[in-house]
Amino acid sequence: MKNGRRRGRTGTGAGRGDGSRIAILQTARELFARRGFRGTSLASIADAVELSQPGVLHHFPSKTELLLAVLRQRDTEDGRLASSLRTREGIDLIRALGGLVAHNQASPEIVRFFTVLTSEALADDHPAHDYFVDRYRQIRARIERNLRRGQESGEVRCDADLEAIAPIVVAVMDGLQLQWLLDRDVDVLRSYDVFARMLIQYLEQGSAAEL
């Protein structure tokens, strides 16, 4: 008794149509978040969406393509979120990222998805390797750019090393969330707030705004 599924349909081929595709994408994201890409079998995804394993591969030509589809989907969904950050410049960006951290507290699965997959994708033959290299470059570049606008407006001290600061901001968010995923007692929001205070104070020193 290996195949423990019990679909009500009689195999006429009616199916769920597009609904299956959507269900597969969501379930794949959840399971990839738990066990990584390599650690997740197509069969486990199939079970969760109540399809056979080849049923899953009907919608995506391969497991790798499924992962890439999940990443593309998240990109479009995150597009809205990212664009709401686009206009936040200088000190305001640091506070806005606190809002993102707060928002993430409600979505441990998404946080875990990116945490687990980023580490797995350190291997340069991982299907998502290039994706994550690019992702981090873009995030750092955006933070640096928006902080620089604050510098140009005189809000941020002109001698702040923004190229060094952008990776720090990313590191704090990632690193705190990693600790939180491992141990929910870690208070990400409290720590981020202390960091933000520290950073803002540093950025404002000697700025035109301070005078």
Next chain:
Amino acid sequence: MKNGRRRGRTGTGAGRGDGSRIAILQTARELFARRGFRGTSLASIADAVELSQPGVLHHFPSKTELLLAVLRQRDTEDGRLASSLRTREGIDLIRALGGLVAHNQASPEIVRFFTVLTSEALADDHPAHDYFVDRYRQIRARIERNLRRGQESGEVRCDADLEAIAPIVVAVMDGLQLQWLLDRDVDVLRSYDVFARMLIQYLEQGSAAEL
């Protein structure tokens, strides 16, 4: 032609004795660092040390036990390093951790080992899950404790929230190293130095030492 090994020995059972055990531990650490625990096969380890796969299992009863042995070994080796940090208190600890970051730049494999395995071990059924939960608790506790000594000596402002700061310090180190592993252009040392300046300035504000 599947088994691509060509040992010179004739199978008399002489072997390398203890040398094999050592070689297995080191190779396992390297491969776990690259592909994680789940992503590494015993066969790949066996190939690298020029043993058969059952030959590897002669030294460790299972793959899980091999991982735990690797972790135990790192703990004893890191013991020396950790004890050199034990006496660094207050502001001095923040600078000493910069030395650790610098030291890590020469050992990407070790950094990657911990990065990859920590994320993989987020799964609560992972063989190293408890190990990493404990590890992070201990690291945070030690940082908090050593900063508190600086507080007691008056070097660090007394209203600093050390329970919030300890996770930040860990996050910055982990997060910067993750970005560096993904993209060697990231300048971990430069970013850590900026962070350290920022944090030290924050900690010194309103301290007795400042007066």
Next chain:
DNA sequence: GTCTATATGAGGATAGAC
């Protein structure tokens, strides 16, 4: 669109010879 059946291969672990 979904299934069953199957090809093909990899992985962990064990038995038993030398």
Next chain:
DNA sequence: GTCTATCCTCATATAGAC
């Protein structure tokens, strides 16, 4: 201490029926 041979399970992917 190490090997060969083997077992069993699991995984991805494909072929072809309905």
